[in-house]
Amino acid sequence: MTTSIHVTALDSVVNVNSLFTLAVFIGLTWNPYDSSNTLVNPGSPCFPNLRIAEDLIKFHVYSFSSFLFSSLVALALKQAIKISKSHALNIHINFRGAEFLEHVDVNKSLLRVGMLVSGAGSVAGCVFLMLALVNVVQIKVGTLACGSGHALAAVVPLVILVPLALLIYVCVGLYAFTR
Secondary structure, eight states: BHHHHHHHHHHHHHHHHHHHHHHHHHHHHHHTOOOOGOOSTTTTSSSOHHHHHHHHHHHHHHHHHHHHHHHHHHHHHHHHHHHHHHHHHEEEEETTTEEEEEEEOHHHHHHHHHHHHHHHHHHHHHHHHHHHHHHHHHHHHHOTTTOHHHHHHHHHHHHHHHHHHHHHHHHHHHHHHOO
């Protein structure tokens, strides 16, 4: 099995997760009840309650832990591949383009399960990050429960595009596993 493709995929997962983890970490430092952070009047029925701020923090923490989990699994898989390379490495040379294909004896089933678990962690992190962003919108422009048009205008594209992108990610990932 060619492991350079797997290592590249794992590198990509770690890089994307790192960016999302940074975003979540910055989001955790934000104080949702700072009066300068909202466009809603405190006496308005659209003013967010304490539960929305609590959910914001919870979803940020869940997202952070999901991305961290996914990255650690991906890094562990990369390390396992590197250890396997040091024990049994066969290099096949293609003379047409001076291309090296590395073949390593790695448990294919275990690698697939690990990559699936890492992908699931990334998907969970994205879902939790999306939910946190819904709460950010509610804090900034008003709650969805009161029918704030600005909140709906911000949330509807978010809850359509993010799940669509995750569906594409999952489908392509599952397609790659079957090939």
